[in-house]
Amino acid sequence: MAPFGSLLAGVLAHAIGAPHTVIVSGVACILGGLWFWSRLPRLRKDMRPIYERMGIIPQAPLMEEGAEN
Numbered sequence: 001m002a003p004f005g006s007l008l009a010g011v012l013a014h015a016i017g018a019p020h021t022v023i024v025s026g027v028a029c030i031l032g033g034l035w036f037w038s039r040l041p042r043l044r045k046d047m048r049p050i051y052e053r054m055g056i057i058p059q060a061p062l063m064e065e066g067a068e069n
Contacts, residue, residue, distance in 0.1 A: 009021055009025065012024065048060075
């Protein structure tokens with residue numbers, strides 16, 4: 001992917017200039033980070049059982065019925 005990103009950045013820099021290309025790239029990175037951050041709870045929920053089965057993280061203790069927190 002990196003060669004295509006560099007090519008795209010070069011084309012964009014030629015069209016709008018290098019400083020504006022850096023700004024556009026930075027905004028794209030921030031938006032990508034926010035998108036990923038918004039999906040972290042779902043990702044954690046999906047990955048936790050897999051990591052527990054692999055022994056990467058300890059299994060969460062099971063709650064007994066009727067037990068209150």
